[in-house]
Amino acid sequence: MNQDSWRQRVCPVCGGKADFSFLDREAGARWLVCSRCDAEWLFLRLECPFCGNRDQDSLAYLTDGKELYRLYTCERCRTYIKAIDLRRSGEDVLFPLQRILTLDLDRQAHEAGYQPGG
């Protein structure tokens, strides 16, 4: 399986949905991380990974003060997905740990009326 060219909204390994994402160090491309098996696959930055929306007027993202984390939101399906920008992170990143470290982002998203996708 070539995870660079899959570009679907479901995991290429198990068919699960993403619940986390990251921007890679090389080009800042967005990769999704499977909620079930932690597989990673490349995905468009400007497309909602849950409903496929590509209308730029209804897609947005918020960043924290350090711009390490992002919260991608979709107005159409009212979901969000968290992202970490690896260009700004230090050592290797463990996604199970990141899910916990970013619980504050989940709180912000909920307060703004978004649901976790997937």
Ligand SMILES: [Zn+2]
């Ligand atoms: Zn999977």
Ligand SMILES: [Zn+2]
């Ligand atoms: Zn959407």
